[in-house]
Amino acid sequence: MEWYDFLFFIEVLVGGLLSGVMYSLVAIGFVLIYKTSGVLNFAQGAMLLFAALTFVSLVERGIPFALALAITLLIMVALGFAIERTVLRPLVNRSPMTLFMATLGLSYIIEGAAQLLWGTQVHGLDLGIDDTPFEVYGVFISKFDLVAAGLAAAMVGGLSAFFHWTRIGLAFRAVADDQFAALAVGLRLNRIWGTVWTAAGFVALVAGLLWGARLGVQFSLSLVVLKALPVLVLGGFDSILGAIVGGLIVGAGEKLAEVYLGPFVGGGIEGWFAYALALAFLLVRPGGLFGKKLVERV
Amino acid sequence: MSVHALPLPLSGTLDRRRFAWPAALLVVAYFVVPLVATSYLLEAILLPFLALSLAALGLNLLTGYCGQLSLGSAAFMAAGAFAAYNFNLRIDGLPLPVTLVLAGLTAAAVGTVFGLPSLRLKGFYLAVSTLAAQFFVQWALTKFGWFSNDNPSGVIDAPKLLVAGLAFDTATGRYLLALTVVAIVTALTVRLVNSPTGRNFIAVRDNETAARVIGVPVLRTKLLAFAISSFIIGVAGVLWAFTYLRTVEPAGFNLDRSFQILFIIIIGGLATIRGAFIGAAFFVVFPLILSRAGSFAFGGLFDSGVLDMSQRIVIGALIILLLILEPRGISALFDRVAARLGRLRGRP
Numbered sequence: 001m002e003w004y005d006f007l008f009f010i011e012v013l014v015g016g017l018l019s020g021v022m023y024s025l026v027a028i029g030f031v032l033i034y035k036t037s038g039v040l041n042f043a044q045g046a047m048l049l050f051a052a053l054t055f056v057s058l059v060e061r062g063i064p065f066a067l068a069l070a071i072t073l074l075i076m077v078a079l080g081f082a083i084e085r086t087v088l089r090p091l092v093n094r095s096p097m098t099l100f101m102a103t104l105g106l107s108y109i110i111e112g113a114a115q116l117l118w119g120t121q122v123h124g125l126d127l128g129i130d131d132t133p134f135e136v137y138g139v140f141i142s143k144f145d146l147v148a149a150g151l152a153a154a155m156v157g158g159l160s161a162f163f164h165w166t167r168i169g170l171a172f173r174a175v176a177d178d179q180f181a182a183l184a185v186g187l188r189l190n191r192i193w194g195t196v197w198t199a200a201g202f203v204a205l206v207a208g209l210l211w212g213a214r215l216g217v218q219f220s221l222s223l224v225v226l227k228a229l230p231v232l233v234l235g236g237f238d239s240i241l242g243a244i245v246g247g248l249i250v251g252a253g254e255k256l257a258e259v260y261l262g263p264f265v266g267g268g269i270e271g272w273f274a275y276a277l278a279l280a281f282l283l284v285r286p287g288g289l290f291g292k293k294l295v296e297r298v
Numbered sequence: 299m300s301v302h303a304l305p306l307p308l309s310g311t312l313d314r315r316r317f318a319w320p321a322a323l324l325v326v327a328y329f330v331v332p333l334v335a336t337s338y339l340l341e342a343i344l345l346p347f348l349a350l351s352l353a354a355l356g357l358n359l360l361t362g363y364c365g366q367l368s369l370g371s372a373a374f375m376a377a378g379a380f381a382a383y384n385f386n387l388r389i390d391g392l393p394l395p396v397t398l399v400l401a402g403l404t405a406a407a408v409g410t411v412f413g414l415p416s417l418r419l420k421g422f423y424l425a426v427s428t429l430a431a432q433f434f435v436q437w438a439l440t441k442f443g444w445f446s447n448d449n450p451s452g453v454i455d456a457p458k459l460l461v462a463g464l465a466f467d468t469a470t471g472r473y474l475l476a477l478t479v480v481a482i483v484t485a486l487t488v489r490l491v492n493s494p495t496g497r498n499f500i501a502v503r504d505n506e507t508a509a510r511v512i513g514v515p516v517l518r519t520k521l522l523a524f525a526i527s528s529f530i531i532g533v534a535g536v537l538w539a540f541t542y543l544r545t546v547e548p549a550g551f552n553l554d555r556s557f558q559i560l561f562i563i564i565i566g567g568l569a570t571i572r573g574a575f576i577g578a579a580f581f582v583v584f585p586l587i588l589s590r591a592g593s594f595a596f597g598g599l600f601d602s603g604v605l606d607m608s609q610r611i612v613i614g615a616l617i618i619l620l621l622i623l624e625p626r627g628i629s630a631l632f633d634r635v636a637a638r639l640g641r642l643r644g645r646p
Contacts (some may be wrong), residue, residue, distance in 0.1 A: 040422045085349050090622040096421065097367060101564055104557065108614030116607040226433075226553075231424045237422060266441050275430035279415055282427065286418045 012259050013120055018145035020171055020251020021152045022210060026228035026245035027235065028156065029203040034237045035086065035176040035289030036196045039099040039141075045109035045225030047201055049217075051076055053114045056217045057122040069205075076201030079110075084194040092189075109274040111222055127209060148210045155206060156240060159199075168195060176238070228276035235289055242290035250274045299549045327477055332470050338467040341542075347582045348476040349538040354574035355561040356530030361560070362569035363491055365503025365522035366416055366424060370431035371531050371559040373412075375528055376551035378397055378436055378532025380406040380445050383454040387447060394461050398479065398536055405532020406525040408435065413524025417517050420506075432553055446548075453547045456540040467627035470543040471629035479537060483530055488571055490526070499523055500569075531559075561613065565620055567627030 026048065033041045054075055058068035082267040085103055133140040174182040175192050183189055211224055231250050235242025257273045260286075281289065381404035385397045388529025392400075412431035416424050438445065439445050439452055446452045459466040459475060466475040488498050498519045501509035510516045539546040546598050557580060590607055624630055 087618055093320075094621075098621055098625060100425070101560075102421065102618050103619030104560075105614040105621070108610045108617070110614075112607040112610035112614065116604065116611070119500060120603055122606075130339075199405055204466070221514045226429070233423055268437060268441060271437050272433035274429055275433060276426065279427050279430055282415065282423060286420075286423065 009256075012255050014141055015145070016252035016255030017248050018149055018251070019249040019255065020231075020249070021145070021149040021244075022214070023224075023227050023231045023250055024244045024247025025148070025152050025155070025203070025207040025210065026224050027190050027231040027247055028152075028159070028240055029200045029207065029237065030228060030232050031235075031240050031243050032196055032200045032203065034161075035240075037099075037175075037193055038096055038179075039088070039103060040096070040237065041109035041200065042100065042103045042225065043083075043110055044200065044204060044228070045222040046081070046107040046114070047076070047204040047210040047212065048224065050079070050110050050114040050208075051201065051205035051220040052125070052212035052217045052221055053118045053123070055205070055209060056125050056212065057118040060123065061291065072205060073202065075153070075204055077198045080197035080199075080201045081194040082095065083197050084190060087195055088197075089190060111219070115219065120219065123212075125209065125212040125217050127213045143297075144213070151206065151210065152244075155203065156244060159240065166194075172196065175278075227274065230274035233278040234281050240288035245289060246278075250277060251278045324481060325549060328474070331377040335473075337469045340473045343582055344473055344585070345469075345476060345542040346538075348473075348480050349534050349542050350559065350562060350581060351534075351575045351578040352480050352483060352537060353531050353559050354532035354566065354578050355484060355571070356527045356534060357559050358563045358568065358570070358574050359487065359491070359499070359530065360523050362563055362567075362573070363496065364522060364527075366413075366519065366523060367421070368428040368527075369425055369553070369560065370412060370428040370435075370554065371554050372551040373431040373435035373533030374409050374528040374531040375555070376439060376548055377408040377528075377540060378402060378535035379456065379546060379551070380439055380548075381405065381459075381532070382536040382540065384445065384447075386457045394459060398533055401536050402529040402533045405535065406529040408523045409528020409531075409572060411519055413521055413528075416520045416524065427502075429553075431525035432556055436548050436551065442550045451547060452549075453545060454539065456544045459540060473596050476537045476541045481534065483533060484571065487530070488555035491571070495519070495522065503569075561617060563627075565627055567629030570627070570629045573627050573629040576632070578629065584613075588612065608610065 026044065029044045029047070030041055033039055033044075033223055053074055055068055055072045056069055059065065063071070083106065087106060088099075091099055091102055109293055133142045135141075164170060171182070171187050174185070174187060174197075175189065179189065182192075207224075208221065215221060227250075231246040232245060233246075234249060235244070235246030254270050254273050256278075257277075258267070258270055261273075262269055331344070346433050353371060355373055356374075357368060360368055378401045382397050382401035385392055385400050386394075408431070412428060415427040419427055443449070443452075446454050459472065461475070466472055488496070491499070498509070498514045501512070501514045502516055502519050502523075506516055509519075535551070562577035562581050563573060564577070565580055566575070567573030588609055589605055592608070620627065
């Protein structure tokens with residue numbers, strides 16, 4: 001391989017890995033909820049849209065950045081507990097598929113409400129991070145992507161610390177491990193689920209702001225779930241590490257395929273390539289890379 | 299899937315009451331509706347209703363009866379529609395019924411390929427992998443001009459609808475054509491779900507491992523469910539393209555359409571035949587009612603954007619409400635009402 005070609009390859013790879021981090025950010029929100037309540041929360045994308053749209057609209061109405069962030073966070077907390085109360089609690093002990101379909105309905109409600117409330121126009125979002133690429137050994141790297149990756153790393157670190165060293169984190173892990181045992185030792189499932197959905201709302205807010213700054217805050221933001229799903233499948237629905245590694249693989253694979261494979265099939269393959277990649281992995285490991293092994297009993 | 303056990307039909311004896319209602323409906327649909335229906339009723343309500351019912355019927359076989367959640371129904375509709383267009387375009391004088399069957403078979407082939415992951419994957423992993431079908435098919439149809447005879451935006455137009463020399467191009471004609479197709483496929487589906495194959499579907503849904511233990515060929519059953527379901531959805535796609543819209547593009551078969559078909563069977567009732575029809579009727583009529591009610595209550599204030607959003611909210615809320623209150627859908631509500639009426643009349 002020529003030197004220049006190699007540099008170009010590295011550049012594509014790094015760009016892909018960094019955009020993969022953005023996918024991981026969305027996927028982590030799914031994992032949090034799936035781990036503790038066994039629900040594949042399709043509404044995560046809608047929550048992301050809702051958080052970003054609320055924040056942008058508040059800022060546009062002249063509310064300072066930090067205050068807007070706090071208000072949005074409060075709203076996400078309220079939303080988390082409201083969802084627990086109105087959707088999850090009545091559906092307790094139903095099959096995972098029923099819960100999944102309920103979150104499909106939920107995503108319709110949140111998307112509709114977000115746009116009914118704040119309008120459907122596209123909002124620009126400036127986080128004060130400039131998106132100019134800079135050069136490292138002849139490879140161009142976007143500063144924005146780096147900041148996003150740093151934020152994602154900080155969030156994963158924070159979440160892991162939270163899961164490992166706090167009481168409520170311990171309760172989360174207990175619920176994730178065995179709901180009935182957790183109930184038996186007196187953990188309050190309802191409150192824990194409310195908290196988990198709040199945490200997922202927080203992740204949605206962070207991801208929503210970063211994606212919103214990239215794409216503009218608009219309806220299509222809720223479609224990033226479709227980017228996160230192959231990441232989840234690849235990494236396993238119940239592993240945060242899996243979400244990160246899956247995101248990196250999907251991001252890198254997608255960009256490399258687009259550049260090296262795209263020209264042969266006419267381009268535009270990013271819509272489905274991640275799914276094909278995830279499927280190929282799944283055929284070898286049906287539980288994802290880091291997912292739990294399923295034991296079947298009659 | 300939280301679907302309750304199905305009442306088994308009485309074997310051997312033909313339960314006359316079970317066929318009374320469908321027969322009566324068919325008589326009305328064939329002989330009364332064409333005489334009294336306005337072209338608005340036919341074009342805007344009955345034709346989409348028939349196509350969506352058939353698609354939902356197909357998905358219900360796969361998801362309701364066999365327990366394999368699919369989020370790619372619109373892709374199989376698109377496969378059917380574009381296959382029919384191409385068969386009709388490229389083979390001279392191919393009769394319409396043959397085109398329909400060939401289109402269904404093409405969709406079945408596509409469905410089987412995308413159903414292959416079901417041999418290894420379960421539940422959510424499978425549901426997500428069916429999204430691959432959704433995105434891949436839409437991409438391929440837009441990307442390769444051959445599928446739409448090199449139309450720049452991938453749009454296809456319906457051909458003249460001729461069966462045995464009779465033209466079915468008027469609204470009434472298209473309605474009768476779609477009705478006939480739906481009636482035949484529905485009858486065959488009823489046969490299927492009461493056959494050993496149908497029992498196998500249910501066994502795989504209720505407990506895959508147990509089904510394997512009692513000797514149900516699980517892998518073959520799953521692939522068969524994908525194939526038959528895609529066949530029906532493919533034929534529904536042809537009805538959608540040829541009898542309802544007349545002009546379709548790949549973007550019309552997007553993820554929202556897939557979700558719509560899934561919602562139809564959830565709202566109508568999983569693992570029931572009439573659930574598909576009740577749900578489809580609901581999804582065709584409900585938006586019209588909502589828009590009428592909206593413009594009646596708020597006049598000009600209610601623009602199409604607001605309407606669209608409130609429609610999303612109401613549909614989402616209804617789905618959650620139904621899942622909570624009646625997981626077996628509207629068709630189970632009907633049963634309950636019927637049972638109560640029966641009690642009132644002093645029947646057991």
